[in-house]
Amino acid sequence: MSLDLFFQYLVAGITYGTIYAIVAIGFNIIYNTTGIINFAQGEFVMLGGMIGVTLHALVPMPVAIAGAVVVTMLVGALIEMLFIRWLRRPSVLRLIIITIGLSIGIRELALLLWGEGVRALPYFTGTAVTSLSIGDVHISPQVLWVLGISAVMVAALNFFFARTLLGRQMRACACNREAAQLCGISAKNMVTLSFVLSAGIGALAGCVISPITYVQYDSGTSLALKGFTVAILGGLGNSMAAIAAGLLLGSLESFSIWVMPAAYKDVIAISILLLILFVRPTGLFGNAEAARLKDY
Amino acid sequence: MKALGITATFIFTTILGAGAPQAKGPTIKIGAIFSTTGPAANLGGPEARTLEMLVQEANQKGGIGGYQIDLVLKDSGSSPEKAISLAKRLIEEDKVFAIIGPSTSGETLKIKSIAEEGKTILLSCAAAEAIVNPVASFVFKVAPSDSHAARRIFEQMKKMGISKIGLLSSNTGFGKAGKEQVEKLAPGFGIQVVANEVYDKDATDLTAVVTKLKAAGVQAFINWSIEPAQAIVIKNARQVGLSIPIFQSHGFGNIQYAKAAGPAAEGVIFPASRLLVADTLPADDKQRSVLLKYKQSYESHYKEDASTFGGHAHDALLLLGKAVDKAGTLDKEKVRAALENLQGVVGTAGIFNFSARDHGGLGMDAFEMQTVKNGKFVVFSDTAAKK
Numbered sequence: 001m002s003l004d005l006f007f008q009y010l011v012a013g014i015t016y017g018t019i020y021a022i023v024a025i026g027f028n029i030i031y032n033t034t035g036i037i038n039f040a041q042g043e044f045v046m047l048g049g050m051i052g053v054t055l056h057a058l059v060p061m062p063v064a065i066a067g068a069v070v071v072t073m074l075v076g077a078l079i080e081m082l083f084i085r086w087l088r089r090p091s092v093l094r095l096i097i098i099t100i101g102l103s104i105g106i107r108e109l110a111l112l113l114w115g116e117g118v119r120a121l122p123y124f125t126g127t128a129v130t131s132l133s134i135g136d137v138h139i140s141p142q143v144l145w146v147l148g149i150s151a152v153m154v155a156a157l158n159f160f161f162a163r164t165l166l167g168r169q170m171r172a173c174a175c176n177r178e179a180a181q182l183c184g185i186s187a188k189n190m191v192t193l194s195f196v197l198s199a200g201i202g203a204l205a206g207c208v209i210s211p212i213t214y215v216q217y218d219s220g221t222s223l224a225l226k227g228f229t230v231a232i233l234g235g236l237g238n239s240m241a242a243i244a245a246g247l248l249l250g251s252l253e254s255f256s257i258w259v260m261p262a263a264y265k266d267v268i269a270i271s272i273l274l275l276i277l278f279v280r281p282t283g284l285f286g287n288a289e290a291a292r293l294k295d296y
Numbered sequence: 297m298k299a300l301g302i303t304a305t306f307i308f309t310t311i312l313g314a315g316a317p318q319a320k321g322p323t324i325k326i327g328a329i330f331s332t333t334g335p336a337a338n339l340g341g342p343e344a345r346t347l348e349m350l351v352q353e354a355n356q357k358g359g360i361g362g363y364q365i366d367l368v369l370k371d372s373g374s375s376p377e378k379a380i381s382l383a384k385r386l387i388e389e390d391k392v393f394a395i396i397g398p399s400t401s402g403e404t405l406k407i408k409s410i411a412e413e414g415k416t417i418l419l420s421c422a423a424a425e426a427i428v429n430p431v432a433s434f435v436f437k438v439a440p441s442d443s444h445a446a447r448r449i450f451e452q453m454k455k456m457g458i459s460k461i462g463l464l465s466s467n468t469g470f471g472k473a474g475k476e477q478v479e480k481l482a483p484g485f486g487i488q489v490v491a492n493e494v495y496d497k498d499a500t501d502l503t504a505v506v507t508k509l510k511a512a513g514v515q516a517f518i519n520w521s522i523e524p525a526q527a528i529v530i531k532n533a534r535q536v537g538l539s540i541p542i543f544q545s546h547g548f549g550n551i552q553y554a555k556a557a558g559p560a561a562e563g564v565i566f567p568a569s570r571l572l573v574a575d576t577l578p579a580d581d582k583q584r585s586v587l588l589k590y591k592q593s594y595e596s597h598y599k600e601d602a603s604t605f606g607g608h609a610h611d612a613l614l615l616l617g618k619a620v621d622k623a624g625t626l627d628k629e630k631v632r633a634a635l636e637n638l639q640g641v642v643g644t645a646g647i648f649n650f651s652a653r654d655h656g657g658l659g660m661d662a663f664e665m666q667t668v669k670n671g672k673f674v675v676f677s678d679t680a681a682k683k
Contacts, residue, residue, distance in 0.1 A: 005507065008503075008507045009504055012504035015501050015503050016503075019500055111333060116332070116333065117338065117600075118338075118524045119556070120556055128531045128535075129531070129558075129560050130535075131534075131535040131537070133537065136537070140535045213528070214556055218333075218335075222500070254504040257493075257505060257507075258507075261492075261494065262494060262504070262505045263494040263496075266496065
């Protein structure tokens with residue numbers, strides 16, 4: 001097999017991987033502060049894309065994206081305050097079911113608002129047919145945008161959680177809610193904040209990937225499924241690991257298409273995922289000790 | 297919310313029921329099953345909207361065959377399982393006279409025997425050959441066959457001197473049925489399928505799949521699907537520098553996909569009904585006036601582009617109306633027989649000529665080879681010379 005071909009499959013893998021990774025990052029934030037998985041995360045991604053496209057008809061793209069992020073953040077805050085904040089000591093299972101219910105609700109609402117059509121923001125650089133070429137290997141500039149924005153996002157999040165007071169308060173709530181409250185941290189506000197943050201990140205992801213994947217009212221579900229897989233594979237709560245795991249899963253899928261019919265792509269990828277989880281239940285980069293302290 | 301709506305409608309009709317229907321005359325109850333949501337929503341959405349619009353129009357003009365239409369519209373969510381239970385409910389509980397839909401081949405094939413056993417006319421809006429072959433006496437279809445689409449594509453390929461092709465299809469009923477037709481018919485045209493790949497209907501990027509086509513050295517490829525993936529695949533093909541001709545199935549006949557793919561859609565060749573190019577047809581075209589009338593009323597009513605799928609719902613109602621008219625009674629068997637003998641009915645998909653052996657009614661000429669030029673569907677110029 002030629003070297004060009006190898007790199008072209010690698011590029012395809014990177015494309016898949018960055019899409020999975022950018023969605024996976026959103027899962028990690030809420031998990032980091034509440035210990036729950038927000039199954040409506042995919043819907044934040046969809047909402048971001050939809051609102052971005054809608055606003056883009058009126059204002060320039062950067063403003064539309066910023067607007068989409070802000071509006072989705074408000075939605076995230078609203079959801080947390082209406083459905084989660086007032087629960088007294090909710091069990092993990094209950095929270096999961098609430099977020100699943102929310103995801104269905106948001107999807108139906110989007111169907112009512114926007115109809116069933118597909119939409120997309122224009123490519124940030126060039127058009128749908130533009131690609132950067134090195135020899136006979138081609139990559140769409142949008143993939144580089146997604147990769148770049150994911151990297152900036154992870155760096156910013158790491159800085160936020162490690163260095164800022166607010167970030168540390170959020171982490172404190174995740175580690176030990178009661179102790180954090182004794183220190184004067186409002187756990188409830190931190191949870192709201194985590195929803196706001198992950199809604200914003202989801203919305204940004206939705207805008208950035210929409211030229212590649214398109215967005216429609218139910219596109220959040222399948223994105224969330226892969227994003228969730230990648231978040232688990234990398235080790236829940238670790239954004240850096242999510243990117244590595246995303247690229248790994250993407251490449252696995254892409255190279256499996258090289259040697260096998262494309263129809264087996266998911267079978268191969270998921271089998272390898274299962275194998276990894278059998279050996280390392282906390283994910284590739286997860287910390288076994290930290291995981292034991294979490295609710296599940 | 298929905299339950300509330302139904303209750304409200306129920307109360308409304310019960311209160312007003314005493315006076316209104318008698319004044320308006322007898323009614324005919326028509327059921328409709330469409331994929332208004334789910335992966336095939338871009339088929340079912342326009343179909344449901346078309347039917348709602350046309351039923352309202354027809355009722356204002358006195359209904360079909362003198363009967364006011366009572367439309368029972370159901371959403372199958374693109375799920376064959378749900379279509380089965382909806383079909384049973386429409387036949388057994390709602391006791392509808394006929395069913396229009398479903399939108400997809402997979403759903404239709406699952407309820408074919410239910411309609412036949414329930415002796416209820418089914419006018420499917422889906423394409424698969426298997427819906428009317430073998431013939432079931434109560435089952436008809438108004439969408440052109442996938443075998444016709446495949447033949448038209450192969451004819452075009454032969455003209456262009458293409459003999460080695462790649463085939464991509466999605467893992468849905470539509471993709472599977474199309475794949476089978478292409479595989480079956482290709483050898484007869486001297487065309488060899490050297491790369492054959494099936495992808496997931498929810499695929500978000502298909503770069504690796506088109507890379508495989510590139511490696512196989514095909515002269516052209518056909519993509520057979522109805523999902524957003526059909527726009528994604530052409531984009532990815534151009535991105536990896538694959539500059540060969542791209543053929544799509546008639547599933548591409550919705551301008552939103554051409555719009556979504558932008559410049560990548562330019563030059564894609566696909567067979568589709570003339571609805572998409574209605575305004576560029578010559579004045580003496582038999583379908584022109586029907587097409588323009590439907591297109592204009594749909595577009596002014598819903599402020600969105602008409603698609604061939606909505607046209608199928610239009611044709612189904614038109615044919616049913618003609619049959620009821622001809623039979624002059626609401627006897628299911630008589631209307632069925634009348635439907636089977638309809639000849640020369642001009643619909644949006646083509647000119648329908650039904651017979652006891654052909655419940656599809658459309659010929660190869662229902663398809664026109666089209667392409668995308670400057671973001672719009674136009675007739676593919678090679679075929680302009682053809683009859």
